[in-house]
Amino acid sequence: MEKKLPTIKEIARRLNISASTVSRALHDHPSIGLRTKMAVKKLAAELNYEPNQTAIFFKQRKTFTIGLVLPNLREEFFSAAINGIEDVAMDHNYIVLIGQSHDDLAREQKLIESMKNHRVDGIIASISSSTTHIGHFEQMKNYEIPVVFFDRVPDAKDIHSVSCNLYDSSVEAVEWLIKNGHKRIAFLQGPPTLNMKNERLDGYMEAHKKHKLAVDESLIVSTDLSVEGTQKAFDSLMLLKKRPTAILSFNDYVTLDAIHYARQKKLTINKDICFVSYANVPVTQYVEYPPLASVEQFPYDQGVSATELLFRLIDKKTARQEAPYENIVLKSELIIR
Template sequence: MEKKLPTIKEIAQRLSISISTVSRALHDHPSIGLRTRLAVKKMAAELNYEPNQTAIFFKQRKTFTIGVILPNLREEFFSSAINGIEAIALPNNYIVLIGQSHDDIENEKKILETMKKHRVDGILASISKNTTQFDHFEQMKSYDIPVVFFDRVPDVPDVHSVSCNLYHSSVEAVEFLIGKGHKIIGYMQGPPTLGIKNERLAGYYEALKKHKLPVDESLIVSTDLSTQSTEAALDLLLSKKKKPTAVLVFNDYVALDAIHYARQKKLRIDKDISFVSYANVSVTRYLDYPPIASVEQFPYDQGARATELLFKLLDSKTNRQEFPYENVVLKSELIVH
């Protein structure tokens, strides 16, 4: 037979005192004498008694857990963001529950529903590449579960968010390539759903305009972030009569696929074609052919700042629905390799 866990009632019966006296003694209530408190705690230790956390959480109206929904922990960017989140959460006695959407909105919805059922106190989210509707996040308001978005932030009003400004670093990235002598520069963007604000593209346009270089829309291609889609996008660029000698790419992972494919096509990296990308993941420094520069988006800081904002909402004494929406924007930085 399964052994039952000891209860406050059992402690009370063994000591011939009331349940309320045991409860107060375990919580060091000043109305309970020292001798009784010591006796209760000794008996609790002998019985291996553990407090009913569910009852405690119910009384406190907190579970001391926060949920994090992100595309894929395999990416160094998001694992670094988790480190930033835990750096703030753990010292505040909060546990972090992590769910990966794998860039699928249906997975995202299921994870969010599960976290709601587990009564997490708040949610941190980086949306999937095909998330275009946000009703599932909006519904959290009715359960008084605050949501803070980070990195992949929906371009809609009335959300709390932490992100990185990519416009100025995109201008800088294209100017860096122009400074290297490149005049035909392609741009490989991500899925349209992740480019609503499209600061990368806006910066690309601005840099070309600033240096009086023509904008050729045929040099702007898209990838759904898969290897096959990236290869098809590069094929499209290489099919142009005036082939680009450099490409600004959505992120480092896409750039690595593009570089690998370019080498299969017998192109010499940084001679026939060069790549600049985003994310600045550490693994690129160990490669023979990394992007020549990458935009640092500070995922650790994004995660930490998003968690701080979430705790600000959780600690707020005012109605969370009336709390002014905050959009924290960090400054990105072009790192030359």
């Protein structure tokens, strides 16, 4: 027969006291005498008694879990962010449930629904490349589950978010290329379906304006972030009568795909074509041809800030207080290699 776990009622029966007395003794309530506390705790230890977490969660109206939805765990950027998120969560005695959207809206929606059903106390999310609306996140308000977006933040009002300022660093990146003699600079952006502020493109345009360089629209191309999508975008640039000499690329992963493909096309990296990127992931220092520069977006710090913000929202929810929307913007940094 399956062995039953010991309960407060069993301890109470053996000691001939009430269950409520046992509960108070286990929690060191001042109304319970020292002798009774010692007897209760001694028997609880002998029986290997463990508190009923479900009952505790129900009483405290918390599950001490938060949900985390990311595009893809294989990206070193998001692995670093997870470290920051879990460090803060552990400090609050919380665990993190992690799900990958794989840049698919339907999968992202299913993950959010599942986390709602598991009664997480809050959700941190970086939206997928195919997320064109955030209705599934907004529905969490009906269940009093706060949501904090980070890195890939939707271009929407009335949200809580943590991100890096990519506008200033984009201006700086293009200006650095211009100072190094590049006049035809392409911009390899992410998918147009990605519902987020396009600070990269805004900074690209502003740098051209500051240096009185006309923007050639044919130099602005998009990738769906897949290897095939990046190759197609790169081919469209190489087919131009006046090719670009440098490319500002959406992130390091897209850049590495483009560099690999360029080499297959017998192009000499940093001579025929140069690259500047975003994310500054450590793995790029081990490749033969890394981007010349990359914008550091501090994923660990973003993860820490997003989690700290989420816990402030959880605390305010517990205290039944209104929380004003917070949009925290960290400073990014152009790293020249």
